[in-house]
Amino acid sequence: MSLLSLIMKTNGKGERVFSMSSEEMVIGRSQACDLRIPLPQVSNTHCRISDQGPQQILESLDDEVLTCVNGVQITRTVLQDEDIVQIGPVTFHVSISDGPGGTNFTVHRDD
Secondary structure (H helix, E strand, O other): OOOEEEEEEEOOOOOOEEEOOOOOOEEEEOOOEEEOOOOOOOOOOOEEEEOOEEEEEEEEEEOOEEEEOEEOOOEEEOOOOOOOOOOEEEEEEEEOOOOOOOOOOOOOOOO
């Protein structure tokens, strides 16, 4: 199992890292979500990342809200290391490692 993390830059003062701790991460405004984004532009259950063996799949759970990968709106896609995911107004950088003892990839930014 590869380890996926979403990295969010916070006010230019550092980064917040959200790592997948199970085979699925639900992202949204609801308190029941694994990663909660309490903003009105984010739906209660906005999207889901699923670990499906060698691939991590991002799928939108609400067609009326914005979920983009690398600037393209998606309904379902395979995430790659260094992808940029936009959930409503929030942007995350994807980091995927090969697991314990594996290679950690670097997230590159132009900021």
